[in-house]
Amino acid sequence: MDVSPEKQLELIRANTIDVIPEEELLNKLKSGRPLRVKYGVDPTGPDLHIGHVVPLRKLRAFQDLGHIAVLIIGDFTGMIGDPSGRNEARPQLTREQVEKNAAGFQQQAFKVLDPARTETHFNSEWLGKLTFEQIIKLCGSHTVAQILAREDFSKRYQEQQPIGLHELLYPLVQGYDSVAVRADVELGATEQKFNLLAGRELQRLGLFGPPQEPQVIMTMPILVGTDGVQKMGKSLDNYIGVMEPPDSMFGKVMSIPDEVIQQYFELCTNVPADDVATMVGEMKSGDLNPRDAKRRLAREIVTIYHSAEAAGKADETFLSVFSSSREQTREDYEAVAEEVAIPASLQGKPVWISTALSELGLASSKGEARRLVQGGGVYVDERRIADPQEEVELRAEMLLRVGKRRVARLTAG
Numbered sequence: 001m002d003v004s005p006e007k008q009l010e011l012i013r014a015n016t017i018d019v020i021p022e023e024e025l026l027n028k029l030k031s032g033r034p035l036r037v038k039y040g041v042d043p044t045g046p047d048l049h050i051g052h053v054v055p056l057r058k059l060r061a062f063q064d065l066g067h068i069a070v071l072i073i074g075d076f077t078g079m080i081g082d083p084s085g086r087n088e089a090r091p092q093l094t095r096e097q098v099e100k101n102a103a104g105f106q107q108q109a110f111k112v113l114d115p116a117r118t119e120t121h122f123n124s125e126w127l128g129k130l131t132f133e134q135i136i137k138l139c140g141s142h143t144v145a146q147i148l149a150r151e152d153f154s155k156r157y158q159e160q161q162p163i164g165l166h167e168l169l170y171p172l173v174q175g176y177d178s179v180a181v182r183a184d185v186e187l188g189a190t191e192q193k194f195n196l197l198a199g200r201e202l203q204r205l206g207l208f209g210p211p212q213e214p215q216v217i218m219t220m221p222i223l224v225g226t227d228g229v230q231k232m233g234k235s236l237d238n239y240i241g242v243m244e245p246p247d248s249m250f251g252k253v254m255s256i257p258d259e260v261i262q263q264y265f266e267l268c269t270n271v272p273a274d275d276v277a278t279m280v281g282e283m284k285s286g287d288l289n290p291r292d293a294k295r296r297l298a299r300e301i302v303t304i305y306h307s308a309e310a311a312g313k314a315d316e317t318f319l320s321v322f323s324s325s326r327e328q329t330r331e332d333y334e335a336v337a338e339e340v341a342i343p344a345s346l347q348g349k350p351v352w353i354s355t356a357l358s359e360l361g362l363a364s365s366k367g368e369a370r371r372l373v374q375g376g377g378v379y380v381d382e383r384r385i386a387d388p389q390e391e392v393e394l395r396a397e398m399l400l401r402v403g404k405r406r407v408a409r410l411t412a413g
Helices: 005-013 022-030 053-064 095-102 105-109 132-139 144-149 151-158 165-181 190-205 246-254 258-268 273-285 290-305 308-322 330-336 353-359 366-374
Strands: 018-020 036-041 068-073 118-122 185-189 216-220 338-341 378-380 399-402 406-411
Touching: 005 022, 005 053, 018 022, 018 190, 022 216, 036 053, 036 165, 053 068, 053 185, 053 216, 053 258, 068 105, 068 165, 118 165, 132 165, 144 151, 144 165, 165 190, 185 190, 190 216, 246 290, 246 308, 246 330, 246 338, 246 406, 258 273, 258 290, 273 290, 290 308, 308 330, 330 399, 330 406, 353 366, 353 378, 353 399, 366 378
Parallel strands: 036 068, 036 185, 068 118, 185 216, 338 406
Antiparallel strands: 018 216, 378 399, 399 406
């Protein structure tokens, strides 16, 4: 694609938070050579969700401009656990857990990336070969004060929360990935800025070879989950997985709060910015019902990960269940239900329905759960629940209907 460096920068800059430093990125683009653009993801779970895809979509934008996508699957760093944005240590994963989780990552990422223009690496290729002498040298590149100055560590230290020594190594080993693949640009979420800058510094220092031209870092916005409040994540059950069936994906999009429609359009679809701005203006003026905007959003997202035909069928199914005047059956609700695992803490014992909804991620808090129950919007199987303190015993195959558009089928976990 014959696009001027200035136009490339304009296209790449869209929907980003930081480009550090922007003038260096422009100079790299002016060199005329394909840039090596890195994005890494740790396989801490088996599935990618559309929050992970925000940087992948930016990586695809670089590919479409003729640059090289370098996808790092953190099978080594995944055993440490990224402390970014955490208020406690992540559980350390075994090699077997990481390998199992990583098995499908490449296939999922290729729903967005062009495989023909993607280099894929597992970072154990180089991190597993570092000697103890090299690790000591790597640790010498940063001070304890620098590491503890980052917000997540600082907060945990002040609150006397444990910080493992292995966690302090994480920014350095992720940064070394950039040295190993000679990255020109690295992408990540805003909470990753410290790690990305560590890679830039390690390239500049040249600890194990000649110094490299430091990478430019680009940070992406963090996509909120379907609750509209917290970062999208599987542990909060507020995520939309890239491999989910079309009906489930469609229904989850329809469940998002109106306030995040614009963010989802901007970060998760290919709808032009001018069209999004027009829709936002029409929703504010009352000329466009947010429900109709969400239907378009849901069709756009299902089309990306499945097909236009699948999106159309999912739309029809959703309307038949939630907009039909006929009385709905259990089969109707099962057709649009998402699967939610019952946490071990809730298995085999009675629990208040308000607590259950909160713990299952079907309400953002116990307070919201109480309001949903009191408003008559919660059903267990076919029975409406009227008391937020009614005790229920959760079991596999139980259907929970929450609000107007969310249906969950429980699994044993």
